[in-house]
Amino acid sequence: MSLKYAVLAALLEGEASGYELSKVFDVSLANFWPATPQQLYRELERLAGDGLIEARTVPQERRPTKRMFSLTAAGREQLAAFAAEPTRRPTAVRDEFLIKMQAMDGVDPRAVRALVEERRAWALGKLARYERVRERLLDGRTEEEYLRDADRVGPYLTLLAGITFERDNARWCERVLTVLGERRAAAGPAGPAALG
Amino acid sequence: MSLKYAVLAALLEGEASGYELSKVFDVSLANFWPATPQQLYRELERLAGDGLIEARTVPQERRPTKRMFSLTAAGREQLAAFAAEPTRRPTAVRDEFLIKMQAMDGVDPRAVRALVEERRAWALGKLARYERVRERLLDGRTEEEYLRDADRVGPYLTLLAGITFERDNARWCERVLTVLGERRAAAGPAGPAALG
DNA sequence: CACACTTATTCAAATAGTTCAGTAGCCAGA
DNA sequence: TCTGGCTACTGAACTATTTGAATAAGTGTG
CATH class of the missing domain: 1.10.287 (Helix Hairpins)
Structure with missing residues (x-):
């Protein structure tokens, strides 16, 4: 459930493609919410379907076409609402x-x-x-x-x-x-x- | 996969019931491998089936009967072998x-x-x-x-x-x-x- | 020019983890 | 006596996460 908000929070930094997000989730965000590329692509699909992010297709020369995602007003609102709520789950470390x-x-x-x-x-x-x-x-x-x-x-x-x-x-x-x-x-x- | 070894490692402290283990996994072991009671009961069943732990039924007065689990020689060996192997997965924090x-x-x-x-x-x-x-x-x-x-x-x-x-x-x-x-x-x- | 690696994404299957509910007896406090 | 909580465990359904592979084009190295 929290992956949703992790993705929205990552998009606060600005527009990004699934591939770029998978890199972000591999370095800084991996610190507190790791996710594989597969998880991200699925979550992005869902968020776009719910209108919390919007997708823009960017054809590239010499590179596969990519889709850039950015937060919508609804996405920002839901993220802010989530971030103000009390934390449900305590930290889970798996080591x-x-x-x-x-x-x-x-x-x-x-x-x-x-x-x-x-x-x-x-x-x-x-x-x-x-x-x-x-x-x-x-x-x-x-x-x-x-x-x-x-x-x-x-x-x-x-x-x-x-x-x-x-x-x-x-x-x-x-x-x-x-x-x-x-x-x-x-x-x-x-x-x-x-x-x- | 690692829950298996977390349970075996917990049983190094001595015989324990599923219920007791669920308490241990809620305090000290929760530090690096959290698990719900349901996960533990399932895992204990599996480990007993594989001969890595053995179960002993202990009827109690004024309390439900419990099953106490302890490591077998095979269990100790598998745990030691696991503990000597290089670590596959890096730490995952979910917060x-x-x-x-x-x-x-x-x-x-x-x-x-x-x-x-x-x-x-x-x-x-x-x-x-x-x-x-x-x-x-x-x-x-x-x-x-x-x-x-x-x-x-x-x-x-x-x-x-x-x-x-x-x-x-x-x-x-x-x-x-x-x-x-x-x-x-x-x-x-x-x-x-x-x-x- | 073969080989490995990177960008960019998707599909399918398997494994792991969570949630909810239920059984059942005992104990303590209002 | 009713309520809630603790011990002790089980079952079924659900959601989340991981793994492996496939597609497809481009880039750098020897």
Whole structure:
């Protein structure tokens, strides 16, 4: 149900095609509402049918024809109404990696280290992408200036949430690597006894 | 697919009934893999059918009969194998509230404040619950002692991730309230002009 | 010029997750 | 005694999400 509003919110940034939206949902919006291209195309169809967005066919040279979608007045209204309502569903995090971490005791510590290092690298990569988006939004201004003067602060604030999230992910990984190292040291140079 | 392993990981803590698991998935495990009671009962049935867990019927006085589930050797093995494999799916966060925040500009600031305050209270409540679980796990030891000496550190480390997450949520809310306050002040005592 | 990759979208099928309701006995408060 | 809530579970229907593939043209690399 919320994908609908996620799409409308994404279109606040301006007209976009399904393909462009799928890119947006892969970077910034993926932070709090991931969606595959298939989901987006279906949702765009539905929203257009309900008159919340309107489609414009744009033939291109050397590229397939695309359809650009933009918010209608009705779409803006429904989005604003949704955004003012109390939140129904609490945050849901689904993280396969943390299931593995929950079960880490009983797994070869080298395998665990590898997983944690991979996760750390991934978090740092995502953080770097977020930081680039941030620089683009700030466009030379300081954060303070931006938050005081900008027309829209929503996208910047949600981006900050994503930045904090990934930074913490990376830090958590570093903490785990330290803990694993200390436990190995404590267990003696022969390594831990328990692997089953 | 991962619900399977989340249930197996939850059973590492020892035998539990479907009902008890549904409580666990509502507090600590909800941190990274939420599941409704219905999902759990279905999954437990499947896992028992596959021989990864075994069921024991426990008749009770004054209470309905319950079925207690525990890991089999096969279940432990499959879980350990899963936990050693590279992570397939990145973290997926689904947060209706952040969609509302993305669209906050164009909504009555008083409504936004209310949402943010509600969210903050919710995060602090969850944080308090996590902290109680933490105290129980530590059982008088310091974190350093625990992480060095305990048999299993996985559940504690995932709990730490949850604590950081909720703490940051609360802090983010406070930041947003400050920003909103300063923007209102900057817009003048009459309040912001743009509401549509 | 073959190969892989990107833009741009659609279809079909499978899997996962949510919602609503129902059964059934017990306990506590008004 | 009625109401609501807790323990404990089950069933059916629904909605949402994921996966794989197909179409179709263009672009860059060796």
